[in-house]
Amino acid sequence: MSTTAAKKTTAVSLDAEEYAHPGNRACTGCTLNTLYRVGLKALGRDCIFAVPPSCLTVVQGLYPISSSQMPILNVTFASTAAAASGIRAAMKRRGKKTQVVAWAGDGGTADIGLQALSAAIERGEDLIYICYDNEAYMNTGVQRSGTTPKGTLTNNTLSGKAEAKKDVPAIVAAHRPAYVATCSAAFPLDFHDKLLKAKGITGFKYIHIHTPCPPGWGVEDRLAIAVGKAAVESGLYDLYEIENGRFRLSGPSQKLLRKKKLPPVSDYFAMQGRFKALDDAYLQAVQQEVDDKWAGYRERFL
Ligand SMILES: Cc1ncc(C[n+]2csc(CCOP(=O)(O)OP(=O)(O)O)c2C)c(N)n1
Ligand code: SF4
Ligand SMILES: [Mg+2]
Numbered sequence: 231m232s233t234t235a236a237k238k239t240t241a242v243s244l245d246a247e248e249y250a251h252p253g254n255r256a257c258t259g260c261t262l263n264t265l266y267r268v269g270l271k272a273l274g275r276d277c278i279f280a281v282p283p284s285c286l287t288v289v290q291g292l293y294p295i296s297s298s299q300m301p302i303l304n305v306t307f308a309s310t311a312a313a314a315s316g317i318r319a320a321m322k323r324r325g326k327k328t329q330v331v332a333w334a335g336d337g338g339t340a341d342i343g344l345q346a347l348s349a350a351i352e353r354g355e356d357l358i359y360i361c362y363d364n365e366a367y368m369n370t371g372v373q374r375s376g377t378t379p380k381g382t383l384t385n386n387t388l389s390g391k392a393e394a395k396k397d398v399p400a401i402v403a404a405h406r407p408a409y410v411a412t413c414s415a416a417f418p419l420d421f422h423d424k425l426l427k428a429k430g431i432t433g434f435k436y437i438h439i440h441t442p443c444p445p446g447w448g449v450e451d452r453l454a455i456a457v458g459k460a461a462v463e464s465g466l467y468d469l470y471e472i473e474n475g476r477f478r479l480s481g482p483s484q485k486l487l488r489k490k491k492l493p494p495v496s497d498y499f500a501m502q503g504r505f506k507a508l509d510d511a512y513l514q515a516v517q518q519e520v521d522d523k524w525a526g527y528r529e530r531f532l
Contacts (some may be wrong), residue, residue: 239422245271254297256289259444260453261415261458262362266298268418269333269360272425272479273462275300277329278321279413280314282307282343285369286362305344310334311350315358329429330360334361340376340398350444350492351405351434358428361398362415372446381508383448388416390507399438403472408433410472411480416458417443420469422479431473440467446502460498465520486524487531495520 234315240393249270256263276350279302281287287304291297305313314332321328334343339361347359365372366384374384376396399459403410408431415423421439430436442454449457461467464484469483479487496513499505 232362236426237300239419239426241419244268244422245274247271249275249299250275251297251299254289254291256285257445257451257452258422259441259449260285260289261442261454261495262364264364264414264500265439266290266417269425270331272422273300273329273331273475277328277331278317279303280305280310280317280330280332281371282310282334282338284338285364286301286335288369292356300523307338308348310338310343311346311357311359313353314359315350315353315355316409317354318357319398323386330356331360333360335375336361336365336398336462337367337375339363340396344379344401347402348405351402351407353413356432358425358437360425360437360439362439362441363398363526364441364446365395366443366446368443368446372374379503381512383504383507384446399436402436402438402468405434406475407436408473409435412436412467412469413474414458414462414469414482415439416455416462417482424480426470446463446504448506449501453501457498460493460501463493464495465492465497465524466498466524467518468496478530488526490521490532492524493494 250267260415262285277300279300280379282305290302294458303313314330318330363377365378372385374387374391378384378391379395381390399410399412409428411424413424424437440458442458444451462469465486469481471478471480480499495517499508
């Protein structure tokens with residue numbers, strides 16, 4: 231199992247080859263699009279994807295007009311991790327090391343595909359599972375999912391979602407897979423390097439990515455990256471890795487440990503139309519939670 235910290239990739243050292251063809255049907259400003267392009271560079275040509283219905287199927291396109299140079303199997307919602315396990319078994323049988331990657335949205339992961347995901351982790355399948363979390367069912371017009379934050383306006387939570395966000399990386403980590411990481415689409419090179427690391431580890435690898443979606447979040451296209459950065463830099467959304475059961479803050483989140491004061495989380499919420507229903511009491515409660523969490527991190531890691 232490889233766990234050594236590799237040299238960080240920069241925009242200059244990134245693989246110059248493009249595995250995603252130019253021109254696809256993503257919305258302007260879609261951060262999934264960037265993740266996809268950069269993710270393919272980390273994975274390289276020898277990989278196969280299992281992808282359930284989602285915006286990623288739109289970005290990739292359907293056979294025979296696909297924007298990816300790698301093969302994609304479009305699978306049913308509930309079966310992503312099971313289908314990926316089947317592909318891996320077939321590859322093994324043929325003596326091939328081809329990297330199998332399940333890549334799904336939050337609806338396909340936190341809700342509809344959760345049992346197949348849990349079973350595949352428990353079996354210790356040698357797979358990479360990527361969940362891009364745009365915090366709703368976006369492809370069908372913004373309906374709430376298990377990872378939609380409390381208070382969010384969606385087309386079926388018209389006065390704000392009543393329930394809290396499901397912590398999927400924590401659920402996955404409770405299975406003790408080989409590797410768990412969280413990422414943000416606002417830091418695509420951090421995602422690139424975590425994916426590269428996952429490729430070098432045997433066993434089940436899970437990467438969860440906070441993925442701003444301009445139309446679904448009520449954000450101007452040009453601000454999609456800024457809003458993703460605000461989530462991380464305010465300390466609301468943490469980037470971390472768990473290897474062999476050991477948790478560590480990583481990349482941009484690790485740098486926050488030594489900062490005396492982080493920007494208020496209200497700045498992040500104020501940037502987005504989907505949070506218009508939040509009141510001051512709620513914002514203060516979230517701020518308190520974030521402050522307590524970072525006080526705990528500082529005690530533990532400094
Ligand atoms: C069994 C089944 N139910 C519903 C749908 C309709 N559907 C297609 S994409 C989608 C939304 C998926 O949401 P998510 O996994 O979060 O991905 P996103 O669209 O946000 O990228 C839904 C509900 C479907 N294709 N199959
Ligand atoms: S709806 Fe959101 S996630 Fe889907 S293609 Fe558009 S910007 Fe990307
Ligand atoms: Mg989604």
